[in-house]
Amino acid sequence: RKEVEQDPGPFNVPEGATVAFNCTYSNSASQSFFWYRQDCRKEPKLLMSVYSSGNEDGRFTAQLNRASQYISLLIRDSKLSDSATYLCVVKAAGNKLTFGGGTRVLVKP
Amino acid sequence: ETGVTQSPTHLIKTRGQQVTLRCSSQSGHNTVSWYQQALGQGPQFIFQYYREEENGRGNFPPRFSGLQFPNYSSELNVNALELDDSALYLCASSLGTSPHEQYFGPGTRLTVT
Numbered sequence: 454r455k456e457v458e459q460d461p462g463p464f465n466v467p468e469g470a471t472v473a474f475n476c477t478y479s480n481s482a483s484q485s486f487f488w489y490r491q492d493c494r495k496e497p498k499l500l501m502s503v504y505s506s507g508n509e510d511g512r513f514t515a516q517l518n519r520a521s522q523y524i525s526l527l528i529r530d531s532k533l534s535d536s537a538t539y540l541c542v543v544k545a546a547g548n549k550l551t552f553g554g555g556t557r558v559l560v561k562p
Numbered sequence: 563e564t565g566v567t568q569s570p571t572h573l574i575k576t577r578g579q580q581v582t583l584r585c586s587s588q589s590g591h592n593t594v595s596w597y598q599q600a601l602g603q604g605p606q607f608i609f610q611y612y613r614e615e616e617n618g619r620g621n622f623p624p625r626f627s628g629l630q631f632p633n634y635s636s637e638l639n640v641n642a643l644e645l646d647d648s649a650l651y652l653c654a655s656s657l658g659t660s661p662h663e664q665y666f667g668p669g670t671r672l673t674v675t
Contacts (some may be wrong), residue, residue: 457604487663496652496666497605540604548595548618548659552604 454479457543457553466531466560473527474556476541485544486517486524490537491555497540500526531560565589566655566667574673575643583638583670587655593617594636595664596628599650611636612659640672648674 459476466472478486486503501508503515503524514527528535541553565588575581587594593612597605607620611630625641634655640647650671654664 459604461602496668498666499663548593548610548612549607549620550595550605550664551607552597554602554604 455554456480456551457541459541459553459556461554462557462559464556464558466528466535466558468531468533468560468562470531471527471529472531472558473525474539474558475523475525476553476556477521477523478541478543478551479522480543480545480551481522483522483543483545486515487542487544487550488513488515488524488526489540489542489552491540492537497552500539528558531558533560533562536560566653566665568651568653568667568670570670571668572671572673574675577643577645577674579643580639580641581643581672583640583651583653583672584635585638585653585655585667586635587653588665591655591657591665592634593656593659594630594634595654595656596636596638597652597654598622598647599652599669600646601649605652608638610659617659643674645674648672 488500489497490500491497507516512529516525538555567586595610596608599605609619630636650669652669654666656664
């Protein structure tokens with residue numbers, strides 16, 4: 454079983470719609486959680502951290518469920534520029550970031 | 563831009579050869595982590611360097627080795643290249659070994675034939 458698992462997609466989303474997807478992690482000792490965004494043939498960039506109480510950054514909302522060991526990302530009012538691969542990232546104690554395989558989102562007019 | 567640079571951008575090597583990839587970290591950052599990203603997959607942690615010492619390693623064989631220099635730039639060396647080593651190699655710099663955020667460079671795309 455992979456340490457961090459994501460639905461690879463693609464999620465085809467009409468412009469203006471809402472899309473949500475999850476990521477599950479296997480290490481119950483994981484301490485920090487992030488969503489990174491990666492555009493085609495570009496480097497990953499931090500989108501947002503995920504806090505226990507859930508957090509929102511504009512149109513993006515992240516949730517953490519420690520009991521079920523998953524995190525989620527919701528994108529409201531999708532824009533064409535939201536088309537990208539969204540990488541779920543988990544960090545246990547120490548320095549290693551563990552990435553999921555990514556969920557591809559395609560926003561279409 | 564993150565300020566993290568990598569060279570070269572693309573590289574083609576033959577199986578069995580050796581390769582050296584380079585990374586310059588963002589100004590003020592003392593930690594460099596290296597990742598391998600195969601096509602269609604997420605980045606996989608290779609190792610991290612902090613103050614010129616290896617500080618954590620992922621599940622990669624010893625033919626993957628690295629260096630960090632006093633200016634915090636870093637090299638990734640891969641010996642005895644295999645076809646499966648074909649991937650995008652990303653370096654990420656950060657301040658400290660357990661950072662909130664790592665800043666990635668644009669990557670080096672290595673093709674092994």
